[in-house]
Amino acid sequence: MRITVLTPWEEHLFWIGILEDHAQFVLDHLGGEETTRAQQAEQFRTAFKALRRRLFSLDRTLPVNDPGLVQFAQEARSVAYAYYLFEGELQKNRIENTVTIQLTPAYFNGTLGENEEYLRILHSYGQGRDYQKLSLYRLLDMWLEDQLGHAVLLSDHLDPTELGYIDRSRRFIEAFQALALQETSQNRRNLNY
Ligand SMILES: [Fe+2]
Secondary structure, eight states: OOOOOOOHHHHHHHHHHHHHHHHHHHHHHBOTTOHHHHHHHHHHHHHHHHHHHHHTTSOTTOOTTOHHHHHHHHHHHHHHHHHHHHHHHHHHHHHTTOSOBSOOHHHHHHHHHHHHHHHHHHHHHTTTSOOOOOOHHHHHHHHHHHHHHHHHHHHHTSOTTOHHHHHHHHHHHHHHHHHHHHHHHHHHHHHTO
16 A cells, blocks of 8 residues: 655645634634634634745745745744634633633534644644654544544534434434544553553
8 A cells, every 4th residue: 555645835734724724613603792702713714824825835845844844834833823722712711601602612622632733743843854643543533533523513503404414413423432432442452551
């Protein structure tokens, strides 16, 4: 089997697109009275869009230690980290019921987990070196939690008349939960807990 490894440029494109979507989701789910937070989310969305535009001005085959790409990673890191703090605060406020937002604390676990992974990558890219790949278990952990959050979000937004889709989305939720549990017990066995 041939494994294709993403170039640093492609990694940036992948993660910046994800974070831009996250800022959009926050915007879409904030209550009408949350004008300040909506403005902040909008600023982040614009900042990610600007980063993406700037990325397209760089050569997509640049090596990880290219000074232009290193500088880009440092810029992306400051925006991604500021957004991480913003979402973390939203999650805290949501738990304390001090924000009106139709996103759950569990949903934020998934988005914050993705952001953490990009920040980890950026830590290495910002020093001009490649990052240590996650183990398969940690990779599954992150993406299963993320997929579960997406499935819950979808199910929450379906019209009650959409019985077929509600049923299908519930089955996805159960499948992701079962896989996450399986993965946790497998991981525990491997770590000899
Ligand atoms: Fe996601």
